[in-house]
Amino acid sequence: MDTQLIIFLTFILILSIALGFELISKVPSTLHTPLMSGSNAISGITLLGAMSLAGLTEHHKLSLILGVLAVIFATTNVVGGYLVTDRMLEMFKKKEKKEIL
Amino acid sequence: MIDILINFTYVISTLLFIIGLKKLSSPATARKGNIISSLGMGLAIIVTLLDQNIISYEWIIFGIVVGTIIGVLGARLVSMTSMPEMVALLNGFGGLSSLLVGWGVFHATHSINLLIGTTIVLSIVIGGVTFSGSFIAWLKLKELISGKPFLFPGQKIINSLILIGLLITAYLFNTQPECAFTLLLVMIGLSILLGILSVLSIGGGDMPVVISLLNSYSGLAACAAGFVIQNTLLIVAGSLVGASGIILTQIMCKSMNRSLTNVLFSGFGSGKTQSKQVEGTVNPITVEDAYYILESAQSAVVVPGYGLAVAQAQHVVKEFGQLLEANGCDVKYAIHPVAGRMPGHMNVLLAEADVPYDQLVEMDDINPIIESVDVCIVIGANDVVNPDARDNKESTIYGMPIINVDKARTAFVLKRSMSPGFAGIQNPLFFKENTRMLFGDAKQSVQGLISEFKG
Structure with a gap:
């Protein structure tokens, strides 16, 4: 990994942190929990890393095991996170509809 | 060619995450936002399978299937009252998988230079702290261990020593390749220990801050894993989550008028900082008498x-609210930003019970008109209605904004016993002239009131 690449990745890091702050500066308190669990699901993006690790050919046995475990945990994070958020938001939604009616 | 396809798809995923998060912060579009973000995730997962470095699929598929089953079951079965535990646990899983990826890449890489070594260290340390910290938070929320802060002499020194130990091990890890594996295991151990110790010392009442901070960490862990495998999507998605977690943490700290360092290191609510004894008499009230007051x-x-949440009383409370309304009473629900154990905890519970959205009011909107309120009914809240936070400079919670329940014409407090709240401090509200204590399980008390109204 060369220095150029690290600098490039650091650029991306800084810009996305700045973007994150701008994006979510004002959140009504009703949405605090869904925002938290929804963004938590996104943090399961580590799954991509876990997948490439579990799919290597010349794998070291240990790194295969670690990769598969990482896939399991990250998938649980992703799937569980999105579904639970959807379940919560559905409750909010349902109520809004009733108000309209 | 395939690389280009993968990377362009990652760009699309990034865009979907950004749009998704944007929509997630507004009530009308939140659900759509969550779906958009999940599409971004799905797309990224599918296209990653095309990666030419991936040769064997069976284990990946196995992992995804197992993880999906656990995730679906977990998300379907969890009750709304135990949502904080669920969020803590999922956070921990995210952190753990970053740790595992960092560790696995260490074995899969033949030559480890300083740059890649450092990224592996970061991924392992942030992942480890997130994992063990979330796990302790989960234990505390499940009440498998005491919610009181666990403090011992020299705690700060030990935490600092662990940090220094981590720095030294990280340095050696990069300079002594022959014992790198042992050092890596030491690092895993130390970061897990650090996560455990730092969350153990934080009291249950401060959980909203801890949960949102751990949420932020889980994003940073993904970010670090992104550096390890040099994947821009991980870095972007991870930092978006990191930033949103920090914002929530700030909101929570501000609602308690405390700094983040104070929350993390003060061992707040350890009970050692007792405020002065409150003088006065407690006025208990029976369900029947409470009914007569509410009726008018x-x-x-x-x-x-x-x-x-503990009493799972949200549904009976809603029914009770409806009965009051039917009786010609104007009913509102005042929600303190840090009520409960995670940001927005009360909103979720009341939404589950179908309490109309327009009846929920925030602290700043209710306080100016609270003097004209006939009855305030405090259900399972304590520190967020403690007048000492406003009046008593000696109090440990002095300065925290509260809902001024004591200024209402009458205040009912539903409470099991006179034991102090999580902060371990007495609440003068209970001794005020216009306060009536309705002792007993909150759910049963409210049910009692309901049958009075119906009866």
Whole structure:
């Protein structure tokens, strides 16, 4: 990994942190929990890393095991996170509809 | 060619995450936002399978299937009252997988230079702290261990020593390749220990801050893993999550008028900082008497707290609210930003019970009009209605904004016993002249009131 690449990745890091702050500066308190669990699901993006690790050919046995475990945990994070958020938001939604009616 | 396809798809995923998060922060579009973000995730997962470095699929598929089953079951079975535990656990899983990826890449890489070594260290340390910290938070929320802060002499020194130990091990890890594996295991151990110790020392009442901070960490862990495998999507998605977690943490700290360092290191609520004894008499009230007062009330404000979640009383409270309304009383629910154990905890519970959205009011909107409220009904809240936070400079919670329940014409407090709340401090509200204590399980008390109304 060369220095150029690290600098490039650091650029991306800084810009996305700045973007994150701008994006979510004002959140009504009703949405605090869904925002938290929804963004938590996104943090399961580590799954991509876990997948490439579990799919290597010349794998070291240990790194295969670690990769598969990482896939399991990250998938649980992703799937569980999105579904639970959807379940919560559905409750909010349902109520809004009733108000309209 | 395939690389280009993968990377362009990652760009699309990034865009979907950004749009998704944007929509997630507004009530009308939140659900759509969550779906958009999940599409971004799905797309990224599918296209990653095309990666030419991936040769064997069976294990990946196995892992995804197992993870999906656990995730679906977990998300379907969890009750709304135990949502904080669920979020803590999922956070921990995210952190753990970053740790595992960092560790696995260490074995899969033949030559480890300083740059890649450092990224592996970061991924392992942030992942480890997130994992063990979330796990302890989960144990505390499940009440498998005490919610009180666990403090011992020299704690700060030990935490600092662990940090220094981590720095030294990280340095050696990069300079002594022959014992790198041992050092890596030491690093895993130290970071897990650090996560455990730092969350153990934080009291249950401060959980909203801890949960949102761990949420932020889980993003940073993904970010670090992104550096390890040099994947821009991981870095972007991870930092978006990191930033949103920090914002929530700030909101929570501000609602308690405390700094983040104070929350993390003060061992707040350890009970060692007892405030002065409150003088006065407690006025208990029976369900029947409470009914007579409520029956003639023109306006009522329910102030829910963690006790509402513990007693699972959200549905009966809603029914009770409806009965009051039918009786010509104006009903509102006043929600303190840090009521409960995670940001927005009370909103989720009341939404589950179908409490109309327009009846929920925030602290800053209710306080100016609270003097005209006939009855305030405090259900399972304690520290967020403690007048000492406003009046008593000696109090440990002095300065925290509260809902001024004591200024209402009458305040009912539903409470099991006179034991102090999580902060371990007495609440003078209970001794005020206009306060009536309705002792007993909150759910049963409210049910009692309901049958009085119906009866």
